[in-house]
Amino acid sequence: xxxxxxxKVVVITGASSGLGEAAARHLCAQGASVVLxxxxxxxxxxxxxELTRAGGKALAVATDxxxxxxxxxxxxxxxxxxxxxxVLINNAGLMPHSPLERRKIxxxxxxxxxxxxxxxxxxxxxxxxxQRQQSGxxxxxSSVAGHKVRPGSAVYAAxxxxxxxxxEGLRQEVKPYNIRTTVISPGAVATELPDSITEPDVAxxxxxxxxxxxxxxxxxxRAVAFAISQPEDVDINEILFRPTRQEL
Numbered sequence: 001x002x003x004x005x006x007x008k009v010v011v012i013t014g015a016s017s018g019l020g021e022a023a024a025r026h027l028c029a030q031g032a033s034v035v036l037x038x039x040x041x042x043x044x045x046x047x048x049x050e051l052t053r054a055g056g057k058a059l060a061v062a063t064d065x066x067x068x069x070x071x072x073x074x075x076x077x078x079x080x081x082x083x084x085x086x087v088l089i090n091n092a093g094l095m096p097h098s099p100l101e102r103r104k105i106x107x108x109x110x111x112x113x114x115x116x117x118x119x120x121x122x123x124x125x126x127x128x129x130x131q132r133q134q135s136g137x138x139x140x141x142s143s144v145a146g147h148k149v150r151p152g153s154a155v156y157a158a159x160x161x162x163x164x165x166x167x168e169g170l171r172q173e174v175k176p177y178n179i180r181t182t183v184i185s186p187g188a189v190a191t192e193l194p195d196s197i198t199e200p201d202v203a204x205x206x207x208x209x210x211x212x213x214x215x216x217x218x219x220x221x222r223a224v225a226f227a228i229s230q231p232e233d234v235d236i237n238e239i240l241f242r243p244t245r246q247e248l
Contacts, residue, residue: 004229006031009082011075013065013122014092016043018191019141019220023089026221027228028056035078035085037063037071038092057082065092065118068125075125085129087137087228090122090163095143096196097152097206107198108155115159119166131177137228138174140167142185144242152202160185171237180235182227187242190214215243 010027014020016038024034028051036044036058044060051058059081063074078085094114096107119140130136145153146160167183174181188210197203219241227236 003030005225008032008086009078009084010087011035011078011085012089012091013037013063016040019217020091021047022217022221023224026225028058033057033082035059035061037061037074039064065121066113068121071121072125079129084133085126087139088122088126089139090119091141092118093141094196095156095193096198097156097202098199099152100154111155111159116162119163123170130179134178137180138170139182139184139224139227142183144185144187146185150248182236183238184223185240186220187246188214189217189220191217213243213246
């Protein structure tokens with residue numbers, strides 16, 4: 001029985017660690033060809049080599065999602081190498097929490113550039129190929145924070161709420177092209193995301209929270225696989241999940 005993953009070409013941004021790396025490993029193990037995009041080239045090259053040595057198909061492409069030309073190149077390389085793009089996972093993200101009164105304007109700009117514009121650039125790059133194919137699946141990564149804001153997370157939550165709205169608008173627009181859309185909103189998952197917090201007091205609080213509650217990034221990979229593996233006439237539009245013990 002087909003898992004609807006084997007043979008699919010999956011492009012993943014933010015694939016050098018965390019959610020993106022876990023998804024790449026999980027999907028490649030199920031027979032997908034994975035195209036890995038990230039700024040940390042050494043990491044994605046190492047991951048691609050490892051997956052290839054294990055019998056999988058993987059390609060690493062240096063990608064800064066704040067650069068639309070680089071995101072376009074990532075998607076185009078997937079199509080040139082494997083003949084198509086079946087799934088795009090817009091995963092790259094940053095989470096430098098801080099109270100608004102501290103006026104971390106550079107960090108606000110960076111979050112907007114990566115968390116919102118990076119998603120838009122991915123959509124812009126993949127959509128023409130998927131429209132031409134009359135098939136495809138775009139998976140955007142939001143967060144529990146996109147559903148529930150807390151002090152210190154206002155800008156991050158705003159960017160992740162924007163991803164929810166973009167995903168719903170996209171869902172409605174791509175119906176004529178047989179394209180599926182999913183937005184996944186994880187809670188506390190053990191990744192490097194808290195490392196982007198530069199305010200020491202905020203970083204300490206978040207690190208303690210993650211140490212107490214965070215679950216493995218494999219949880220995200222399984223959610224991705226669930227959405228992809230559905231029959232082509234089933235469109236899983238939204239997945240919100242948390243650690244069982246997480247209240248926020």
